[in-house]
Amino acid sequence: MSELRQRFYIENCPIRGEVVHLESVLQTILAQRDYPQAIQILLGEMLSATALLASTLKIKGRISLQIQAAGTFKWAMAECNHLGQLRASADYEEDPRFFQAENSSTVFNALVNPVLFINIEPEFGERYQGIIALEHDTLAGCLMQYYDLSAQIPTKIVLASTTERSGGLLIQLLPRNSEEEQQRVDEDLWPRLTMLTETLKAEELTDLEPTEILYRLYNEEDVRLPEAERLSFGCTCSKERCANALIQIGVEAVRETLEFQNPITMDCQFCSTRYTFTAEEAFGLFGKHLS
Ligand SMILES: [Zn+2]
Structure with a gap:
């Protein structure tokens, strides 16, 4: 059930989304350094988030999320490529706030002037960098702020991680062309789906299979599931x-x-x-x- 990215669609609705679940990939990456718990959880969330964002791109290449801050926290980075290979790392000074913190929001609140970079590096073609000042105390909140401002595609993201498992869900209301606009749409669809998504508990996101999560949330909808994609650890150094x-x-x-x-x-x-x-x-x- 682990190391999966499950896309989903809702039949006859302009809705797409995906669910990510990581276990051994997360543990492999976290074992590479002696990270404090809160930074492990932050990296877990960043890994699930990059795996979600990578799926929204239609390019060959890689996407990374990088948090930089002044002070004792230097940076944390997670990256995913089009093959579903993930890697992550963080650098920080010994700071009791990171070592005593139990969750990633505590780390977020301790950051000085934090900035989130979204880097997209196609194998061929121009690189793109988006920069977001972190105004929310969760990574999911910052990413939704980014989608609101730049992509203008209504997007709901939820992320959760422990030191063992991490999970994430992204759901988007896709833009419709003028012909599709003519069709009768369920006005309540997006508010209903986002409300349902908010009912998901962190432990459900980290512990349940993607298909089980989708069933619990959207079993009243006609959800379609293409074949799930495998995720793995992979480093591109050479x-x-x-x-x-x-x-x-x-x-x-x-x-x-x-x-x-x-x-x-x-x-x-x-x-x-x-x-x-x-x-x-x-x-x-x-x-x-x-x-
Ligand atoms: Zn390497």
Whole structure:
């Protein structure tokens, strides 16, 4: 039942949505570092959210959510690509507020000038970045604010996570063309569906199968379920990407780094894979030989 993204439609209604459920993927990612509980829960919510948002894109590439703040919390990031591969990481200083907090809202409230970035990176084509000042104390609230302001597609998102399991549900009222506007619509449809969605408890979202959640919420509607998609952990780091990063900082910076670190080691911040570059390899990137 785990590591699934289940899309759904409601027959003859301009409604689409999806439910995500993560268990072993979440546990794999959380085991990569020694995160305090509240940050584990925040990362769980961010992972479910990126898996939901990735499904709304019709591109090959990846989408990431990144929260940045001033002060002791530096950043947290979760990413999902079109293959359903997820990764996440966070960086912060030792701060008792994060270590004592029990849920992600406590972390949100402790953040100084937090900003949420939504990055969309197609394999080919232009990157997109949306920036949202965090004005709500939940990630779901901030994402709905983003949809309200930029996409203008009525969207309801609910997210929940524990340190073991995470889940999310997104439902959207799709724009209709003028021909469809002519058809008789159920005026009450969207308010009714959002109200039903709000009745979902956090523990139902983390503990129930997606199909069970959809049945509990919308069993009065004609819900259609395409085949569920599998989600997995996947890191896109590579030696080639590290080499590109070294090329970006330039030969002088590489020379300086080699003075105190030879060979140069680069640890992936997501999966902790270590990449090493000897002086010869590092200079070779610039077409230079050791002299
Ligand atoms: Zn990696």
